[in-house]
Amino acid sequence: MSHLDHTPSTPGKFKIDKSPYYSRTRWHSSVAKLTLWSSLFVTFLFLFFYRSPSSSSNNPPSSDPSRRYLASATWGGAAWEKRVRTSARIRSRNGFSVLVTGAAGFVGTHVSSALKRRGDGVLGIDNFNDYYDPTLKRARQALLERGGVFIVEGDINDVALLKKLFDIVPFTHVMHLAAQAGVRYAMQNPGSYVHSNIAGFVSLLEVCKDADPQPAIVWASSSSVYGLNTKVPFSEKDRTDQPASLYAATKKAGEEIAHTYNHIYGLSLTGLRFFTVYGPWGRPDMAYFFFTKDILKGKSIPIFEAANHGTVARDFTYIDDIVKGCLGSLDTAEKSTGSGGKKKRPAQLRVFNLGNTSPVPVTDLVSILERLLKVKAKRNVMKLPRNGDVPYTHANISYAQKEFGYKATTDLQTGLKKFVRWYLSYYGDKKAVAR
Template identity: 50%
Template sequence: MRVLVTGAAGFIGYHLSERLLARGDEVFGFDNLNAYYDPRLKEARLARLTPHPNFRFARGSLEDRPALEAAFDASQPQRVVNLAAQPGVRYSLENPRAYIDSNIVGFLNVLEACRHRSMEHLVYASSSSVYGANRKLPFAVEDSVDHPTSLYAASKKANELMAHTYSHLFGLPTTGLRFFTVYGPWGRPDMAPFLFTKKILAGEPIDVFNHGRHTRDFTYIDDIVEGVVRTLDRVPGPDPHYDPRDPTPASSSAPYRVYNIGNHQPVELLRYIEVLEDCLGRKAEKRLLPMQPGDVPDTHADVQALSRDTGYLPSTPIEIGVRRFVDWYRAFYPA
């Protein structure tokens, strides 16, 4: 089928595009290649996609409505995966307007473009950050997510609400995926695995927040992509079990779903660093620091709903995933 992937030069978008192309789909990529992190990494990902005969690309931002509309018109997609966004919890404290522009205004433009073209299915990136101040573990899609601790998290919760409105008013099938700490080859330089690897190899100390005692549901990129593809292929309809007298955030009487997509195996950060040290063959000098504003102590994905509906089953342990990341890093950034 024809799929428009926004954020196609990003970490998840690149891997998803490769997977869709490998199974014979036509992929139209859309990305602004901004400088939130080194654009050369985004360009290198894109350079691996562009030779494929079924891949086309347009450069632009979600908040640039004419550019986005032109991409929709050029690609005539049947389905859309919206992964473009301004990411990052900590950066949202420094530059909040970037999150409103991309994640709110930009997402509205995506919804409008899908609505006016009777799109078969819109899959979009939400985030585990929406659980915010929740302390009940594991996080389940049925839980309340009304206490975000960063504007980034608030923007992702807003995306879910906006998507539901369009599903309800216009019958647009939408599925939101709450991603949990994705890592792997071609990963983002602003995330811990990348930052730690770079500094350990350079002999520099690493900043370990919350003294390394928080846990994260680290999820390998291949498992994430498998879940996204399975979700894309399953167009939601109204939930026949939805009860408006006892509503759940996970589904609706509209063609709307929200799922967690994670590993369901949280790992303490200190343990993750140990595995990274083993793969690198070097010990890290740790600078133990308190929790940063906007961060949450723990994440743990309850993925039962996604497994039930799509057969999703993450299978990559961190020992294997981290090794693959380190092998890629050493090849891409030779000493």
């Protein structure tokens, strides 16, 4: 493959009239309680899970064998710095220079590619861990490098590396997508979520607050923060203090940490709550991905049902629609207001839902895959386990619509068709292609 989903569309920059953030987007009155809750929670997590990695700028942490890094993350030197500058060079009028963390990830690859195609300067950073098949991440890396995007291999907890990157490039924006993903894996390796989603976020914010100029930051939160809420569709104004998983709790903690750095240091921060993203170059741990794999192999697939035989449904959102939301958030992000680590005036703070607004039962997703693959799935219906999964997600996207015209346009049938086409091509399943 030499392009993304045979190349998703590239939205142009959004042009809107901006109004003062304070007049409409300050978090609701319960923020003080939430901040206190989050502070206590983060303290608890650090005490019980966090182990400070080596501060070596050349080697990522390797104390956890289940999260080992697969290659040396050495950096530095004239040739390396030249690659960094070349990748981050802006090639369009009024373009941005964007540092994309987690650039070899699913969303990171698509966002980096879209930014580069429209003329922005893009530099990626990724640690290439082995949470899932690292060869897929390497293939994404090769894809981006053919498009002119260089990915620095390193960890976001490596403060020396981050400072070096900001010394070389005066980034106008950061798209922070690096994170330990997945709800269920937290039961096996909770420390990895604290290391990436909390400690890593703080490390990045520490460097950004001291940068001159400070960049505007857009970062990936998650729809998982809605946790045990039963009111749907989920709105940004709903309570988010009932996480159902450690993953959700770390993302919620990230939102409170973002509030703190905005309040103290004047960093412009926009959080994005993604709703079940799917599509080409996706994550193998996601249901639609491993369903496809197991259906083709004739293996049974787990179909969960909620209590009392209730339906489990998800607001599946195609990757191109998520990219539109990411770029729209970048384009409408106001500048940070701090200098030298000191806040001069109030800065922008926002959080958006990015979803499709059309929840689909997981059973329907399987039926669509059966038609596309021309294979009957072996369904194994079972109760939804107590592992952090929630029975239903549904996004209210009215706020993102108002701020930058966000609207998802890809239905599940169309999106899965594009995914299956990519999957069969990438994995070379000749038997499946022949069906």
